[in-house]
Amino acid sequence: MTTVVALLLVGVGSVAYRLLPLLGAARVPEAVSTAAGWAGISVLTAVTVRGVLSHEDDSIPWAVPVALVSVGLGLAMAVRGRPPLVVLGVGAACYLVLAATAGALG
Missing domain, CATH: 1.20.58 (Methane Monooxygenase Hydroxylase; Chain G, domain 1)
Structure with a gap:
């Protein structure tokens, strides 16, 4: 609220x-x-x-760390002056790769 x-x-x-x-x-x-x-x-x-x-997702064992790393990577790209679509694409790709990896390991 x-x-x-x-x-x-x-x-x-x-x-x-x-x-x-x-x-x-x-x-x-x-x-x-x-x-x-x-x-x-x-x-x-x-x-x-x-x-x-x-962030909660039952299909991803470590949902919060995955989201944290993805947002952190996107923030690092934004600080370096990358365009917003590149920042979004890199963050989303990182999330997908880490979520798939965590799902395979978990």
Whole structure:
């Protein structure tokens, strides 16, 4: 429930941030821009971590470590500046290979 509240608050804040110039604000203060950026990144990080740590799949013996390694590899690719489709493809391929390997071993 707290994740939903955080997503809603950041979403409403994002819409308000984009509407400020239309409502007459000549310029949005730098502190507001910085806080909005960090709030968005924080919510995305929280949703990702929660999703990985609560990942359950009965067909994969080690579902959480498989998801953790796959997301970590995707993050490493993103940090290196790879395009989003490459990051998604590498993370998905890593997940499929590790899931098949874990299923064969388990």
